[in-house]
Amino acid sequence: MTIDFELSPRIKATKNMIHMFAESAIRPIARHYDENEHEKPWDLLNMVQKFMGGGMAGAFGSESKEEKEEGGEAKEKKPRETNLAGAVTIEEIFWGDAGIALSFPGPGLGGAAVQASGTPEQKEKFLARFSGDKPVWGAMAITEPEAGSDTANIKTTAVLDGDEWVLNGEKIFVTSGKSALEDSEGFVVVWATVDRSAGRAGIKPFIVEHGTPGMQITKIEDKMGIRCSDTVSISFMDCRIPKENILGSPEVVDKTKTEGFKKVMATFDATRPLVAAMAIGVGRAALDFIKETLKEEGVELRYGINPHRMTSLERDIMQMEADLKAARLLTWRAVWMLDNGLRNDLQASMAKAKAGLAVTRITQKAVELMGPLGYSREYLLEKWMRDSKINDIFEGTGQIQLLITARRILGFTREQLK
Amino acid sequence: MVSFEMDDEQKMVQETVASFAADLMEPAMRESDEKGEVPGEVIAKGWELGLLGGCIPEEYEGFGEQLSALTGVIALEELGWGDLSMAMHLMAPSVLAISVLDQGTEEQKKQYLPAFCREEYKAASSALVEPYYNFCPSAMRAVAERDGDEYVINGKKCLVPLAKESDHMLVFAATNPGMGFSGVDAFIVPVGTKGVEIGDREKNMGIKALSTYPVNFKDCRVPLVCRLGEESGCDFLRLLSRSRLALAALAVGMSRRALEHSRDYATQRIAFGEPIxxxxxxxxxxxxxxxxxxxxxxxxxxxxxxCDKNMDFEKEAALAKNYAADMAMMVCDRGVQIMGGHGYIRDNPVELWFRNARGFATFEGMVMV
Known part of the structure; x- marks a missing residue:
């Protein structure tokens, strides 16, 4: 092994292909699905499903089919690039448009949870559907009106009644919830407590199929950005699901230990850098737009001169460029570690924290720098500023990422550093 | 294929330099700063690591296979972790040596490189920065005019490390003023040359143990053979960029040290009944x-x-260096802030890093990889 920043030919080819796709198929319709919030680009989604099947799903956090078939201990040594490929692909798609990219069919976070902690039977039953002809979505329901990043405070309950779990409670901010439950034959992974007194150890994920009685979408949110992606509230009223739809063990083994909870939370170590990659794609779109505009105006950026001789514009752009690159390199490091079987929770949080904040600032600065071109809905820049803000919020806010990072650096538990 | 893992040689270099930095540099840091003097034995031991000789091929009496900027920045991060003054003193000769190695003529390589491959430390200096608030390497005020087989150098330089301790200094001056980076050349000037006026040692806010000097060049005449690359000259921006990488790596190392110090303090210092x-x-x-x-x-x-892959790296090096300068200041400022009043007291090292950190915005061409 040696330090190397050159993408493998396979990833490069994919990157180029996805970029062309993003430029020709996503960009041109980005504005429409921003202005027409609850519409879906069905033609595009059908095409994505048809041509990429579960392939795109692979890019979104779970292992690709090819990988699964190879499997086996013997092949373990072969360098894997699945997650790096995912990060690179995501950056390109999100360069096209974040809202549309987020609306793409696939297992999503719910599917990732099944992949991470499901039994072989569960994987077979719930994941096969994503490689069919029709678009299908998976979703994950964690957040509640009074429990965001504080997942241990989840109030939705799951009570075992004979051969069924009975779910009661309310979930909000479920990404692709409508897509999964109403627009396709998907499912949602719902986090509920089997024993409130057990705290985090009592919280378990349950798979709820579309069309299950007692489950209802109660609200479809109107959002500042990523409008093509639906975000819903779901209420569960005596919603009964089969006993075997729990992910992982139903036992609350030891109330002082939270191993099971941690295992599912580990899903985030894989998805956080991918969320960082999403942010980077949007940031790059903004930076590309600025640079093209300046080029058309004949403005040359003088790299390498001393910063105090630069124009304010040059200084800002170079700062943005360095920040974006730094975020990308932190992200690549986090996914590279994952591909190489190294513990990456610290690096994943660092990447997400850096990318979320950097890109929020980059797009805001970009709108400022482009003056009326930035503020006008004639161009997409203002949209990117609205879209990118979500990256500093979902999958754990920037502050949560700093908290995780600080705990690891300082060696503090969650009780020592709250 | 993307990888973040060092190769075996880099790991070994990192390990060796890291333990040298921890065992010898860091313990001497405070006293060295107060005295304004780099401990000779640390430099002697540091030279034994062969960081510079390891870049120079056997044909010039070195023991390196290939010059690697990547291995260089890995080593410099560790040196920066140890102490900035000592690191810059130890590696000051790298500017002349690596510039000659990278862009010198065969004769220049043969003439100058073997001196850096001996067992004993060999000082060498470089003069790039000029004493003007708006100094910029692309708009250098020092000029070198061709006069027959000679160049005549005129101009003022500052932050010239080890000027009095060295036999040679690499002087950067504009041969084509107004041509930006491409109008700058480098000259290997013997320190005793007529017209080289070395002033009294500078007093800087940081890197106090490193001796730096202002140098005036007044009709200083050097023969053409002293021009780096002779008739073909040199790629100044490339050299400047190699130097920026080295400075940025030092900034990373010093900042990492300040971070570790802050981390330890924050876990140990109790306020309101718990660690801050x-x-x-x-x-x-x-x-x-x-x-x-x-x-x-x-x-x-x-x-x-x-750089090692022979790709364009000048833009990236500039971005990295500017980013590193700001990062170092941010990190070291917080290092002081986290310790509160204690951070301001010279018993603690953070104020030293704080003073050193701001220098990165100004330093250019003082070390190289």
Missing amino acids: GSRQAIAFMIAEMAIEVDATRLLVWEAAWR
């Missing part, structure tokens, strides 16, 4: 410091990797 690191106001500062130190290292690595 238990408060988000402190913890978040430390998290951001850690993220930025890592981010900068990766920017430096990527630019150095591009």
Whole structure:
């Protein structure tokens, strides 16, 4: 092994292909699905499903089919690039448009949870559907009106009644919830407590199929950005699901230990850098737009001169460029570690924290720098500023990422550093 | 294929330099700063690591296979972790040596390189920065005019390390003023040359143990053979960029040290019944410091990797260096802030890093990889 920043030919080819796709198929319709919030680009989604099947799903956090078939201990040594490929692909798609990219069919976070902690039977039953002809979505329901990043405070309950779990409670901010439950034959992974007194150890994920009685979408949110992606509230009223739809063990083994909870939370170590990659794609779109505009105006950026001789514009752009690159390199490091079987929770949080904040600032600065071109809905820049803000919020806010990072650096538990 | 893992040689270099930095540099840091003097024995021991000789091929009496900017920045990060003054003193000869190695003529390589491959430390200096608030390497005021077989150098330089301790200095001056980076050349000037006026040692805010001097060039005449690359001259921006990588790597190392110090203090210092690191106001500062130190290292690595791969790396090196200068100041400022009043007291090292950190915005061409 040696330090190397050159993408493998396979990833490069994919990157180029996805970029062309993003430029020709996503960009041109980005504005429409921003202005027409609850519409879906069905033609595009059908095409994505048809041509990429579960392939795109692979890019979104779970292992690709090819990988699964190879499997086996013997092949373990072969360098894997699945997650790096995912990060690179995501950056390109999100360069096209974040809202549309987020609306793409696939297992999503719910599917990732099944992949991470499901039994072989569960994987077979719930994941096969994503490689069919029709678009299908998976979703994950964690957040509640009074429990965001504080997942241990989840109030939705799951009570075992004979051969069924009975779910009661309310979930909000479920990404692709409508897509999964109403627009396709998907499912949602719902986090509920089997024993409130057990705290985090009592919280378990349950798979709820579309069309299950007692489950209802109660609200479809109107959002500042990523409008093509639906975000819903779901209420569960005596919603009964089969006993075997729990992910992982139903036992609350030891109330002082939270191993099971941690295992599912580990899903985030894989998805956080991918969320960082999403942010980077949007940031790059903004930076590309600025640079093209300046080029058309004949403005040359003088790299390498001393910063105090630069124009304010040059200084800002170079700062943005360095920040974006730094975020990308932190992200690549986090996914590279994952591909190489190294513990990456610290690096994943660092990447997400850096990318979320950097890109929020980059797009805001970009709108400022482009003056009326930035503020006008004639161009997409203002949209990117609205879209990118979500990256500093979902999958754990920037502050949560700093908290995780600080705990690891300082060696503090969650009780020592709250 | 993307990888963040060092090769075996780099790991070995890192390990060796890291233990040298911890065992010899860091313990001597405070006294050295107060005295304004780099301990000779640390430099002697540091030279034995062969960091410079290891870049120079056997044909010039060195023991290196290939010059690697990446291996260089890995080593310099560790030196920067140890102490900035000592690191810059130890590596000051690298500017002349690596410039000659990278862009000198065969004769220049044969003439100058063997001196840096001996067992004893060999000082060498470089003169790039000029004493003007708006100094910029692309708009150098020092000029070198051709006069027959000679060049006549005129201009003022400052932050010239080890000027009095060296036999030679590499002087950067504009041969084509107004041509930006491409109008600059480098000259290997014997320190005793007529017209080289070395002033009294400078008094700087930081890097106090490193002796730096102002140098005036007044009709200083050197023969053409002293021009780096002779008739073909040199690629100044490339050399400047190699130097920027080295400075950025030092900034990463020193900042990492300040981060580690802050981390330890935040876990040990008790206020209101618990470690101050238990408060988000402190913890978040430390998290951001850690993220930025890592981010900068990766920017430096990527630019150095591009350099080694013979790709354009000048833009990347400039971005990395500017980023590193700001990062170092942010991290070291917080290092002082986290210790509160204690951070301001010279018993503690953070104020030293704080003073050193701001220098990175000004330093150019004082070390090289």
